[in-house]
Amino acid sequence: MTGKGDTVRGTREMSMPLAPDWRLLPTAVRAVVIVALTVACVATPGFFSLPNILSLLTTVSFMGCVAVGMTLITISGNIMSFSLGATAGAAAMVFIVAVNIGGIGIGLIAALAVAALVSAAQGFAVGWVRANPIIVSIAAVALIYGTAEIFTRHSSIYFKPGTGIEILRGKLGGVPLEFVVLLCVTAAGQFILYLTRFGRNLYMMGSSFRAAEAAGVKTWRTVTGAYLWAGAFTGLAGVMLAIRYDGANMDYGVGYEYDAIAAVLVGGTLMKGGHGSALRTLAGAMIIAIVQAMLLLRGFRQEWQYLFTGLIVFAVILLHSSGERR
Amino acid sequence: MPEVLSVEGLGKSYTGVRALHDVSFSLGSGEIRGICGENGAGKSTFVKILMGITQPDSGSIRIAGRARDIPGPRQAQGMGLGIVAQELSLAPHLSILDNIWLGSAGVPLLHRRQALRERAQKALDALGVGDWDLNGRVGALTMGQRQIVEIARLLARDTQVLILDEPTATLSDSEIERILAVLRELKAQGRSVIYISHRLGEIFELCDTVTVFRNGECVATKPVQEVSREGLIELMLGRPFDEMYPQHHANPDARNALVIERLTVPGMVHDFSAVAPRGKILCVAGQIGSGAAMVTRAAAGLLPDAIGRLTLDGKTLRLGSVPHCVARNVFFLSEDRAAEGLFPPMKVLDNLVATRLDAHAPLGVLSWRALRRIATHLAERVGVDRNRLGTAAVNLSGGNQQKLLFGRTLERTEPGVLLMNEPTRGIDVGARAEIYRLMRRLCDLGYALVMTSSDLEEVVGIADIVVTMYRGRTVARYEGERIAMSTILADITHPAEQAAR
Numbered sequence: 001m002t003g004k005g006d007t008v009r010g011t012r013e014m015s016m017p018l019a020p021d022w023r024l025l026p027t028a029v030r031a032v033v034i035v036a037l038t039v040a041c042v043a044t045p046g047f048f049s050l051p052n053i054l055s056l057l058t059t060v061s062f063m064g065c066v067a068v069g070m071t072l073i074t075i076s077g078n079i080m081s082f083s084l085g086a087t088a089g090a091a092a093m094v095f096i097v098a099v100n101i102g103g104i105g106i107g108l109i110a111a112l113a114v115a116a117l118v119s120a121a122q123g124f125a126v127g128w129v130r131a132n133p134i135i136v137s138i139a140a141v142a143l144i145y146g147t148a149e150i151f152t153r154h155s156s157i158y159f160k161p162g163t164g165i166e167i168l169r170g171k172l173g174g175v176p177l178e179f180v181v182l183l184c185v186t187a188a189g190q191f192i193l194y195l196t197r198f199g200r201n202l203y204m205m206g207s208s209f210r211a212a213e214a215a216g217v218k219t220w221r222t223v224t225g226a227y228l229w230a231g232a233f234t235g236l237a238g239v240m241l242a243i244r245y246d247g248a249n250m251d252y253g254v255g256y257e258y259d260a261i262a263a264v265l266v267g268g269t270l271m272k273g274g275h276g277s278a279l280r281t282l283a284g285a286m287i288i289a290i291v292q293a294m295l296l297l298r299g300f301r302q303e304w305q306y307l308f309t310g311l312i313v314f315a316v317i318l319l320h321s322s323g324e325r326r
Numbered sequence: 327m328p329e330v331l332s333v334e335g336l337g338k339s340y341t342g343v344r345a346l347h348d349v350s351f352s353l354g355s356g357e358i359r360g361i362c363g364e365n366g367a368g369k370s371t372f373v374k375i376l377m378g379i380t381q382p383d384s385g386s387i388r389i390a391g392r393a394r395d396i397p398g399p400r401q402a403q404g405m406g407l408g409i410v411a412q413e414l415s416l417a418p419h420l421s422i423l424d425n426i427w428l429g430s431a432g433v434p435l436l437h438r439r440q441a442l443r444e445r446a447q448k449a450l451d452a453l454g455v456g457d458w459d460l461n462g463r464v465g466a467l468t469m470g471q472r473q474i475v476e477i478a479r480l481l482a483r484d485t486q487v488l489i490l491d492e493p494t495a496t497l498s499d500s501e502i503e504r505i506l507a508v509l510r511e512l513k514a515q516g517r518s519v520i521y522i523s524h525r526l527g528e529i530f531e532l533c534d535t536v537t538v539f540r541n542g543e544c545v546a547t548k549p550v551q552e553v554s555r556e557g558l559i560e561l562m563l564g565r566p567f568d569e570m571y572p573q574h575h576a577n578p579d580a581r582n583a584l585v586i587e588r589l590t591v592p593g594m595v596h597d598f599s600a601v602a603p604r605g606k607i608l609c610v611a612g613q614i615g616s617g618a619a620m621v622t623r624a625a626a627g628l629l630p631d632a633i634g635r636l637t638l639d640g641k642t643l644r645l646g647s648v649p650h651c652v653a654r655n656v657f658f659l660s661e662d663r664a665a666e667g668l669f670p671p672m673k674v675l676d677n678l679v680a681t682r683l684d685a686h687a688p689l690g691v692l693s694w695r696a697l698r699r700i701a702t703h704l705a706e707r708v709g710v711d712r713n714r715l716g717t718a719a720v721n722l723s724g725g726n727q728q729k730l731l732f733g734r735t736l737e738r739t740e741p742g743v744l745l746m747n748e749p750t751r752g753i754d755v756g757a758r759a760e761i762y763r764l765m766r767r768l769c770d771l772g773y774a775l776v777m778t779s780s781d782l783e784e785v786v787g788i789a790d791i792v793v794t795m796y797r798g799r800t801v802a803r804y805e806g807e808r809i810a811m812s813t814i815l816a817d818i819t820h821p822a823e824q825a826a827r
Contacts, residue, residue: 201683203676211665216652
């Protein structure tokens, strides 16, 4: 293995000597962020208390699962999907309805299948019809909300008694079950991206769509696959939401797509595609969740959380772009 | 000849890498100076310094006799320096007039259209294209015409020294002739031109003097009459140069072949038929827009609306499906490596194995160990340093990138077919000879090669069979001894001859 410094020097062709080494910028920023976060956490009273850590690990899980799904879409070169939050809400509702009818197993299958299919349909529109991914996802938000609200008449739905859903609200070795699920989802995402042919195709397509086509990658299948997995992971988030809050309505999913986008960006996955990983997104999700938890502990209201998340995302976008200009 | 630009002892290093060292250069008014050198020789750094894009570490620049600093592109413009870059910087949806003044420092906030229009018209007149409609959209012009708009843009800004960086790489022969004529006209008006090109033919045809860069140094400046073609190549390489084009081989496996019958691409190719035997190089020659490049694209499955019959070794090859072609070992190498060949941010390793994941992914799970082994082997086969497998492909030189793409197609279960558009575009002489050798080696392995090229010298040098095309139709077919530059040139440029056939 060559060290990082060696590869950097090795990559430099004599023909294109570039300006000072801006590649060190991300490392520097990363170090500063980690130090600043640690200091802030230590300085926040109650941050390292058990209840806070547990609640943090739970909240990060919902957003994290959506974000790992989003990562696949981003790496494939289709930027992002705005419909994943709505998909999570819809999956939560489908889960409750199906559990009430046929039990937990049926519920899980139904919720994941619906979320995966709804998302895969968007993937098909993007991959086969070559529709603009952002527009497709915006249209999908309206479709999902509309359909759900017609069926539920804008009310919440709940588990009926005796479904045994309570046992899923527990912990595994002291860690909230949700977080265990997030770790599994991240591992699955990482496996898909690094060790499968499908994952390689995602990277190829994201780094150059035309080159991927010329190399014989079945692009529409790959895009549809990315959305399918994103939907399935998001469906899992929806299921966990329904279990945790003991009910569901369409408002549950609101904002998760935004937090997920923030997590993907903060993790350092490039919006133009072809670069990134599920582990990066996990790190990004943790950072966002830590900042939000800290603000909450320091008595800032939810509005301030939005503001800060917005600022972080903006800063990251500026950093990414400054890297590109050089 | 009064001196318009002179440079003394120019040096520039980038974090320890010496890009330019002690370069001295002087250009007279009305002089056309060619600049040659391999990729990485320092040509682009030199140009960047002249354009104020980067600042030199040492040395001085004098313009029209006065010592000047060039802090930025805007100032360079003010001092009478201007560049037509490789990638054109025109806005296709705007008019010629708007494009001429786009980004000019001389345009006041409130446009005085009439004055600007007159000056733009004068610039077009000076280039002999005074009849063009200034209100016409640039998007409707051909690549060559756009190049002329770029030059007009520089003239309208009263540019005295015009720098052209590979201006003809994407042009057809008649368009190249036109650009060269325009440049000669500028010379007659007393302006100076710095002409950077890999195409030595153009250097000899156009330039008064030629400067050769090698390893960041300016190794020679000579009048073109005093240097031979081989001499120039040796100056660029820094070593004796034996042979650009390897020997053609006598015993190809002519029984098996890629047979193209009545291939038609609506609006682009009409009724094209040809046979590409294994072990030979078939070259489809034609100008840009002749349809030659579409023949290879269609055969590679990239054009869904292509019709016709293709067979490989007697078995039908389905049109319009790249995955099907790749499965039959039919590969396409695009003229646009950056956009349609490479995965620029991905590693050399990933790029090498891009088309063979299927074979090493039981149940879709990749065997990285096998892939790494194959990539190492392929890198050695095509002559890419195996220590660079982890490097991003975008950081390789053009020649190495092309070798990488060749590598993708090697070591299949059986030899395949390579469809190549402009296989040496943007590649310097040294790497070019290597690419040609690689192509011959593939022939020896039993590959069938089909290529298109707008570089006629290359066509004559490398091809075993040449099919000429004009406006989507086949003109003639030549083989072996009958391949000659003059007849090919006549075929692809003169419709009258075609009518007579």
